[in-house]
Amino acid sequence: MQVKLMNANERIINELHECLNVFREIVGAYVTKLNDLGARILECISEGIGLEKAYFASDLSADNILTVNHYPSCPNPSLTLGLAKHTDPNLRTILQVVPLDVLGLELFTDGQWLSVNTAPDAFIVFVGNQLEVGSNGELKATLHRVRNATKVRTSVAFFINPSYECIVEPAKELIQA
Numbered sequence: 670m671q672v673k674l675m676n677a678n679e680r681i682i683n684e685l686h687e688c689l690n691v692f693r694e695i696v697g698a699y700v701t702k703l704n705d706l707g708a709r710i711l712e713c714i715s716e717g718i719g720l721e722k723a724y725f726a727s728d729l730s731a732d733n734i735l736t737v738n739h740y741p742s743c744p745n746p747s748l749t750l751g752l753a754k755h756t757d758p759n760l761r762t763i764l765q766v767v768p769l770d771v772l773g774l775e776l777f778t779d780g781q782w783l784s785v786n787t788a789p790d791a792f793i794v795f796v797g798n799q800l801e802v803g804s805n806g807e808l809k810a811t812l813h814r815v816r817n818a819t820k821v822r823t824s825v826a827f828f829i830n831p832s833y834e835c836i837v838e839p840a841k842e843l844i845q846a
């Protein structure tokens with residue numbers, strides 16, 4: 670009988686595979702929930718601006734991306750921004766922030782930057798550029814930025830995008846003659 674002992678490299682590779690499987694399972698379940706949540710919010714938004722419930726479904730929200738932003742602790746946060754001001758180029762963003770007590774996200778509204786508070790189990794939802802176009806400007810893309818903090822901050826952003834093939838244009842129902 671031949672017994673093959675695993676060397677250190679093989680053991681690490683096996684453990685890595687195991688971690689990746691668990692990671693895939695957890696992230697897969699999270700993304701499925703975010704997809705459902707995103708679809709429900711989009712339905713409410715569509716109805717709210719006078720479009721049919723499913724207007725932004727299918728091609729207009731077919732391509733989704735999950736990203737993680739990590740902001741290391743910054744010794745002098747007043748000297749630099751974590752993320753410069755921008756609007757997201759997609760249809761819509763759903764954001765979750767960890768840890769909850771580290772503030773940093775700011776929205777530009779009524780001529781000033783306002784800090785966004787987070788709450789347990791809460792999601793932050795941004796209107797992206799494509800939703801501003803699709804809604805013919807009824808919804809304005811959210812201008813936002815991130816300030817650094819002396820503590821580490823991480824955010825998870827789920828970007829909902831139209832498919833590459835689809836044409837994004839103002840909804841006919843929202844164009845005044």
Ligand SMILES: O=C(O)CCC(=O)C(=O)O
Pocket residue numbers: 738752757764766773774813815823824826
């Ligand atoms: O980290 C945040 O709170 C915001 C991240 C963000 O704006 C982005 O990923 O586009």
Ligand SMILES: [Fe+2]
Pocket residue numbers: 755756757813
């Ligand atoms: Fe953003």
